[in-house]
Amino acid sequence: MDTSQGRWSRRALWLSVVVLAATALWAVSTADGPVALRVDGSGAVTRVGSVWTLVGVLGGGGGALAATFLSAHRFLPRVPARLINLPSAEAHAFWTAPENRTELHRLLAEDLEWIGTATVVLLSWLMAVCVTTEKSVALWALVVPVVAYTIAVLGYSVQLMRGGRYRPRS
Template sequence: MTHPVSNPQDGGWRRFALWPSAAVFVLVWAAVAVAGPETVAGHVGPDGEVTRWDSKRELLTVFGLTAAGIVIAFGGMGWLLARIPASAVNLPNRRRKEYWTRPENRDRLNRMLSEDMGLIGAATLLLMAWLLVVLTRAGDHRTDTWALLVPVLVFLAAVIAYTIHLAVGSRYAIPGE
């Protein structure tokens, strides 16, 4: 049975977040490919000092393949979830697992999980686009530490907070409870 997206907790917008983020990443990747320097920072130490330089081609290959993997994995989550047995689904609460893995609720669970994974994938692609810009703009053997550290810490804090929200919040609560 399919449930309409009428409940604000369903968050249908999450389903589409991956695609605009992928477009942003592709635009940044293309801009670096066309206009970026031939030698880019391959590794930056905690003090902002560039400790390894790589070719632009290397950086674009690694980032491009990683982003493609993220788009395939997170974009295909709905397809994958529809094919795994209920016993393989793990929810942090036994009652919630029993409710959501019932056949009449499984389609909605799959959609919600897919949406949540898409949102995390979208955030990851945006972080990667930012890091690509920072690594390409490193000059004089240095980059601003804050330009790397702050976005990574914000990303990690947001993913941890969102994961906690999903585990104990209302998104996967049993309706009517």
């Protein structure tokens, strides 16, 4: 059982939490008035408010997500086998067998940590953009990161489903 991948995924998630906390501290210390809370499809700021609201929503939401992803290794053993979705019936039978559940939990926790890392980094970016925006946002500053995040998470998910990570082992 190779746990080096798990160590990297956990480190990356903790690093993203540090980035989120640093972004929140920066936001609170540098915002000198209302910040953007909502931006429309053209990039125009349509709602402003307190930096504390922004930090509470994006920072608090990111922190809660990170805590959930970081605790995956604790709650996965409590998930009934019938609720675990794997790429095939054969993979499900193999991975949910009692002798393979520990390894399955480790793999799933790692995957959740990588997805959590990407999510927390995106929230940090969005917080920084909202703090530095006055009347409008250059659309690329929102669209490019969100599209990159979506492509990365979807690509990672497809790779997990089509790749060999969850194939039954002999």
